[in-house]
Amino acid sequence: MNDVQIRINGKVREVAAGTTVSALLQELRIRPETVVVEHNRKVLSGEEFSATTVADGDELEVVRFVGGG
């Protein structure tokens, strides 16, 4: 499958076309229940992670919950 180029938190990354946000988080070893994900500036609900696939030029912002203080 072809790779597409996306930006995650400003950094360019190549991923396989058709990759879902869920799969991407797994690849990045990020627990989905501890992050907010913006896909092209739109906040995704947790249920949308597995239903959303990334396309060439997409911008993702993955914001992790910060617990310390």
Add this chain to the structure above:
Amino acid sequence: MLAADDHRYRRQSLFPPIGLAGQRRLGAATVAVVGCGATGGATAQLLARAGIGRLVMVDRDLVAEDNLHRQVLFNESDAREMRPKAEAAAAHLREVNSQIKIEPAVAHLHAGNIDELLAGTDLVVDGTDNVATRFLLNDWAFANTIPWIYVGAVGGEGMLMPVAPPHGPCLRCLLPEPPPPGVLATCDTAGVVGPVPAAMGAMAATEAIKLVIGAGEREPRLRSIDFWHWRVHTIALPVRQGCPTCVEGRFEFLEAQPGSRLTEICGRDSYQIVPRDCGSLDLAWIASRWKGGNQTRSKSFIRIEEGGMRLVLFADGRALIEGAGEAGRAQAFYDRVVGA
């Protein structure tokens, strides 16, 4: 007690959005800072300087040497004497501003004492280092329609979101359930760059001033800041469908029975035990019957050292245990001292 046109606040009331009217509102306000460590200490200091009329400071922990790189209210003698953070912070801030009321509480905030400890507050600022207390604060804020500001800092990052009941979004729109232990990075696992929590505390103090004078954002935003790589991100967090707290008004953390709980405290090899039945212990009696290890007493706690472990026991039965290495050893030491 507090004159808004007092010379000391002149440079602040000169800022038009605050003005003398805003300064008077600050002087009439009660703000609680829960957790007086790195973020909370910075917030409390700036709010005391800003002339908040009554400052309630809650903290369960004692000052330790490895707090000093980031916790701006404490000095080496506080760490040497292991002073309770709330008391050390209050003593420091009374020298900063003698014109305001500063009320320290050396306590672990839980469902059973939150109403009493936060009574009369107009705003709560989060200086905690754990998710459990934040979920409790979130519930309490919606049950009482009092705004609170979530603040977090770890590593080189920080996060902040004002929460303004009765409207969402709230903490549980951001994080629906408390993650299992070990999932979130803590100051123990990821470390923390000293100035980061102080910077977050300063931002929280600015938000607190805005909220008190009625200048907060109409729709509060989540702000995530990576200080190390200079990435600042603002998110218009939507209200989560079916959110138990801000949509359905179910306050399960506020209604939870406080059980005996053993928790690890962020920042060092330290455990806290909060007993189920939070009656009052006779510290003098416990001290007199203890025959092992060295012990010292202060008016609010006894400290017992044995075999490389150090236990500090408060009159409400709560204890902090250092040097145990693992939870079971900490619990066992507690049980031997208290006779549980």
